[in-house]
Amino acid sequence: MRPLPAVGVILLLVVSVAAPVAGFAPPAQTADGSGQLPQITAVDNTTNHLAIPASDVRSTTYNRSSLDVGVAVAVGSRDLRSDYATTNFERQFFQQDSETARDRLVDETLTDIESQRTSLEQRNQIAIQRYASDAIPATEFLRQRALIDAESRQLADRLERVRTAAGTAPGYSLSPDQRFRLENNRGVLKTYRGPISQRISAETAGGTEPNAVYVEASSEGYMLSTVSDGRYSRETYLGQDRDPTATDQFGQTDDPLGAVNTRAENLYPWLYSEQYPSVQAYGRSAIYQIQADHPNGQLTAYLDGGTTNVFYETQHLELTTVDRSEVATGVNQSVRVRVQQSFESGPLLVTATDNSTGSTADATVRINGKRIGTTGGDGALWTVEPRGEYTVTATTQDGDRVRIPVSGSA
Incomplete structure (x- = not known):
């Protein structure tokens, strides 16, 4: 050892x-x-x-993901390949009876992971550049984010299983260089996945209710x-x-x-x-x-x-915990709509009430023409405020519409 x-x-x-x-x-x-x-x-x-x-x-918009069989199949296929590669490594690793042979397997596996990580980095850069230049729509950009997130997690799992195998093999331990390589990769992979990208992956697979996402690039x-x-x-x-x-x-x-x-x-x-x-x-x-x-x-x-x-x-x-202030109100004969903002690209609250009764009203909310969601039974919808000036439009189930121009957060 x-x-x-x-x-x-x-x-x-x-x-x-x-x-x-x-x-x-x-x-x-x-x-x-x-x-x-x-x-x-x-x-x-x-x-x-x-x-x-x-x-x-270069680009700002809202997007709502939907079921995407292509993403789900691609993620599932990559999961299978990753699991096969890892299981094959573990089987061969524990069959070896020399430190040199195990070192070779570890080095080969780390090299393969590094190669895939480099490909992931390039795909991430290309997706960002293409979306920022309007070469692809937000839907495709978020699709790429979902795939990159999923593959980053798969590679991180392979790294962890290499570490576990090395730590449980009698008389064997990773060399200092191998440890550094493993940690280098683990650190980089962490920066190619995130909670919203992961949620989008789940939404496209049908595992989570779709939610409006505000996108800037x-x-x-x-x-x-x-x-x-x-x-x-x-x-x-x-x-x-x-x-x-x-x-x-x-x-x-x-x-x-x-x-x-x-x-x-x-x-x-x-x-x-x-x-x-x-x-x-x-x-x-x-x-x-x-x-x-x-x-x-x-x-x-x-x-x-x-x-x-x-x-x-x-x-x-x-x-x-978010501080907010009311910045705009729109009223028509049947409904009153209020807009409360916090900070630029931060939480935004839209509420709707019935003018005659004062009770909450269910209205469909759009921002700059993009459908965001509905105020629902409690008459309130939380979303994200876009940059700059924008327009909130609320339409009740009866078809009454309130249109409210809003100055962006300072």
């Missing part, structure tokens, strides 16, 4: 004090976001969030956000803030995780005032994860060591 490496491959730390780290000076933010500075938007009384710079946005990034089950969720990726070829600035310090923590506190000050996150590094990938459950929900953010910026982030906010 090989001796374990002196430095652990996975570093996990729940930091209790956020003190500046010697030798690391976090870049200052500027209003225009120039000079490779982080695109973090400040939000009052809750966590800041990663956002596509306004000048970079730039030439190198995307943002997905939705409201369901009493909470607002968003998933944001900015490819320009990930530079795997650059020197890991956090890794150059005496305390890399402390440097990450210092940087993250600068980006998410409200979070650090409420709950210190866990901080984790992934091998030599220069990917650093911070994660926290806070009073308003959950945040997971990934910082790149080369740029020191957040390049991928997922968030959940409980709707009961």
Whole structure:
């Protein structure tokens, strides 16, 4: 059995004090976001969030996924191939009686996973670029997101089963290089899947009720956000803030995780005032994860060591914790519709009441012509606010319509 490496491959730390780290000076933010500075938007009384710079946005729309047999079949087929590859590896691995033979199998499997991961990265970039340039519609972009999410999870499962096999084989352990390769891949794969992409995959397979998703894209990034089950969720990726070829600035310090923590506190000050996150590094990938459950929900953010910026982030906010204000009201002879907003691309509440009785009214809601949903029995619909000015249209079951122009959140 090989001796374990002196430095652990996975570093996990729940930091209790956020003190500046010697030798690391976090870049200052500027209003225009120039000079490779982080695109973090400040939000009052809750966590800041990663956002596509306004000048970079190329496409915005709402989309509602539907049953897609092609996606379901593709995901199922890839599941079968992945499971076969993993089962075949495990069978051969435990049949070997030498460390050299097992090393060879592990290396071959890691190489195969790395090859598929690279293909996944390329497909992700192509899908973003094609959607941002209007070469494909939002439906196809989200279809690609669903497939990429599913395959990322499949590859992550293969990595975990390689780790498990190596850890249970008598007299065998992974080499330091193999451990780093495994963790590098695990870190990268985490940034190609997210809660909304996973939900879309379930929706296209018919396992979850379809929900309206607000979609934004730039030439190198995307943002997905939705409201369901009493909470607002968003998933944001900015490819320009990930530079795997650059020197890991956090890794150059005496305390890399402390440097990450210092940087993250600068980006998410409200979070650090409420709950210190866990901080984790992934091998030599220069990917650093911070994660926290806070009073308003959950945040997971990934910082790149080369740029020191957040390049991928997922968030959940409980709707009961979101500050909102009424910004517009529309009235006709039978119904009154109110619009309450929170922050740009944040939760939006549309309510409808009957003018004669004051009771709730069921109305179909559209934003900029896109059907979002209905206010239902309680007369309320939560959704996501788009960027800029927009129009909310509510139509009752009797055909009465209220059209409300709204100025976007500042």
